Amino acid sequence: MKKVVSLFMVLLLVAGVLAACGPNREEGASGDGGKKAENKDKPEKLVVWEDEKKSGWLDEVGRKFTEETGIELEVKEVEMASKMKEQLRLDGPAGTGPDVVTFPHDQIGELALAGHIAPLEVSDDVKKRFTESSILAESYDGKLYGLPKSSETPVFIYNKELMKEAPASMDDVYSFAKDFTKDGNYGFLALWDNFYFAHAPMGGYGGYVFAENDGALDPKDLGLNNDGAVEGTEYIQKWYKEGLFPKGIIGENGGSAMDGLFNEGKVASVMNGPWSFQGYKDAGIDIGVTAMPKLPNGEPMKTFMGVKGWHVSGYSKNKEWAQKFVEFITEDENAKYRFEQTQEVPTNEGLINDSAIAENEGAKAVAEQSKYAVPMPNIPEMGEVWDPMAKSLQTVVTGKQEPKAALDAAVKQIEDNIKANHSN
Incomplete structure (x- = not known):
């Protein structure tokens, strides 16, 4: 009998030790302790x-x-x-x-x-x-x-009173502009002396800023004067050469000049971003908006995003x-x-x-x-691109230089600036 009692006492002691080592019942045996551990690091x-x-x-x-x-x-x-x-x-x-x-x-x-x-x-x-x-x-x-x-990215915006429906292609926009552009009125305007907007046709023809390798941009591989970039710049040049864009929308004041003409009802369509929608509406223009029409080569405009x-x-x-x-x-x-x-x-x-x-x-x-x-390149070297490209485009659209020579000069300046300011 004593042996039975002793064995019973041993079992009670073991149970007590196990209970002391087990989860606190107030915290909950079903995982609340884990929640408290998680909540410990919660701000x-x-x-x-x-x-x-x-x-x-x-x-x-x-x-x-x-x-x-x-x-x-x-x-x-x-x-x-x-x-x-x-x-x-x-x-x-x-x-x-x-x-x-x-x-x-x-x-x-x-x-x-x-x-x-x-x-x-x-x-x-x-x-x-x-x-x-x-x-x-x-x-x-x-x-x-x-x-x-x-x-946000530039899109095609048109005055529905002047252009009844969005054109299917830039060839259609060009044909419309040839007929409409006279007496201070313009069929289509874009700030193509500004590289932010000019990238759309240049990229659509095959130009690029920096090559992408395995998800990373390579600042040593510039595509701003390749055959596609030159062809895209020649397309830009055509609109200025043929008088389809006014001389007053070049440089820093180009945006306000373009907006002013559109708000006055003198422009049928523009390339601009969503930031412009409300201003056009406030001016009383009944605007239509669509993606940019495709280029003459059948490719979409590669706008900067x-x-x-x-x-x-x-x-x-x-x-x-x-x-x-x-x-x-x-x-x-x-x-x-x-x-x-x-x-x-x-x-x-x-x-x-x-x-x-x-x-x-x-x-x-x-x-x-x-x-x-x-996407606009997000590497620091992109800061060296804007000014040389703006200057080269402006020499093209003002007839001072041909696209290939202007882009070659811009790329040389960009490469020199990257080497001087971003070399490790």
């Missing part, structure tokens, strides 16, 4: 910087994120194009900066090199949410540094949760809501045919043209 809040006058949509979407995660959001508006970058440089190292920030994609290379933004590790399913070109725009040196927020993206600050102490937030706000439903509030066109594949975009003529045109657009 109380994330600081988000959105562009000026664009943060209202985050009231609703941010509320949903907080409900799902328990993380509060502190949203601040900072002008994106110029002030955002400088503010991050100051506030990031000081520990007072954001966790999540937004930038135009052409600033990514510089920001990544300086460590101001962190690379993202997202699944292929997340990447497939967006157009391939917009993911490429958000990448630098083969690494992904952001998820796309919206895109600008992508705005969401990024994780390189200084954030909450990078994992900041990335989760970026993934959340770029889901189709949330991206659509942002579009409805801001009219900035998302690059989500699943939204291209959504009624919110498909029934919006301007947004549909931007989405359609974006399929053929080329």
Whole structure:
């Protein structure tokens, strides 16, 4: 009997030891302890910087994120194009900066090199949410540094009173312009002395800025004076030589001069970006908008595309949760809501045919043209391209130089500038 009692006591002692080592019942035996471990690293809040006058949509979407995660959001508006970058440089190292920030994609290379933004590790399913070109725009040196927020690219805009329907091709635009252009009226205008716009025909004929190798841009391989670039520039030259473009839309004041003529009802169609839509409407012009008509060689215009993206600050102490937030706000439903509030066109594949975009003529045109657009190069060497190309194009359109010679000179200047300012 004593042996039985002793054995019973031993079993009780073993059970007590096991209970002491087991999970705390107050925490829950079904995995709550794991949640507490996960929540240990969860921040109380994330600081988000959105562009000026664009943060209202985050009231609703941010509320949903907080409900799902328990993380509060502190949203601040900072002008994106110029002030955002400088503010991050100051506030990031000081520990007072954001966790999540937004930038135009052409600033990514510089920001990544300086460590101001962190690379993202997202699944292929997340990447497939967006157009391939917009993911490429958000990448630098083969690494992904952001998820796309919206895109913009030049499109074909026409005055419906002067041009009843959008032409099917640039040959049709040319024929219309030959008949319409007289007495101070013009059939079609484009700022083709500006390389941002001139890239469309140059790229459509086979020109390119930097070659792409395995997802990275090669600044040593320039395609700005190859046969295609020259042919595209000759196409540009034709419009000026034949008097189809006025002399007053050259140089820095070209944009305002073109807009003025269009707003006065003296121009039937223009190539311009979505930023111009509201101004034309405010001037009383009944505009139609479509993707750029195809070039005479049957190829689409390869317009430059600008992508705005969401990024994780390189200084954030909450990078994992900041990335989760970026993934959340770029889901189709949330991206659509942002579009409805801001009219900035998302690059989500699943939204291209959504009624919110498909029934919006301007947004549909931007989405359609974006399929053929080329992301503006986002490597620092791109800064050496703009001025030499502008000067070379202006010598062509003013009849001072032929395309091949002008482009050769521009490429030589670009190569010298890259060697002088970007050599390791």
